Amino acid sequence: MNSELKREDKPEVEVREARPAVGEPVLLGITKASLATDSMISAASFQETTKVLTNSSIRARTDPLEGLKENVVVGHSIPAGTGQREYRNLVVGSKSELEELQAAVGGDGEAPTGDGAAGDGAPSEEDVEQIEASGSEN
Template sequence: PGDSETLKAGQIITARKLRDENSMLKRKDLKPVVAREAIPATSEPILQGITRASLQTDSFISAASFQETTKVLNEAAVKGKMDELHGLKENVIVGHLIPAGTGLREYDKLVVGSKEEYEALLAAKEEEEAEAEA
């Protein structure tokens, strides 16, 4: 990137910052920075069949449940893959609660009951703690 000490190769900067940096370098009789236009990333959707789409999921357990079970499980074992169990299908396969509705992990420790029952539980807990201290 020329003789610039502040800019690095591959860094994306504004045209104004480039102009300012090159002006400063020219005043010091140093080599100016050479730049190229940034090339934006592009993408296009690919329509896949149901078999191919299900095999390309992030979850190898989900992929193994659909087709080519041996191949999928062997590849996962060789690559040392780990399934985070985020989807419904893989959680059903391993026998966990599905991560939807009341099966969401944020509801794991949720206790449902009346306020009176809750207050009675708190009072009983406080009594136990007081007896333990005495």
């Protein structure tokens, strides 16, 4: 390595004696760490369930269900990937379906307003039911 650096007129690498890494093992209590979370459901799911739920009930605590663990416990979609709130009402379809919808609303991209009566461009309740039924078949 140094011979290559000399040929390229670059400073040589300095060498010093290596020292081994020094460390000290520290055992953190996972129980206390899990109980320290802001989510009472997450804390209760680990250990000391009765204690956590009793204290939370006495203090009238609520859980905003912001983490993965508490959402799994209560059976909700997790707030990650396509389960994020911003994607919950996302409709996925083909480009031809998009073009058909744009043509139906006049091509301006604005959603129609109305109740579907008198050709106002808005989907009627029957249209919505058909769309939902066809979506559940897939």
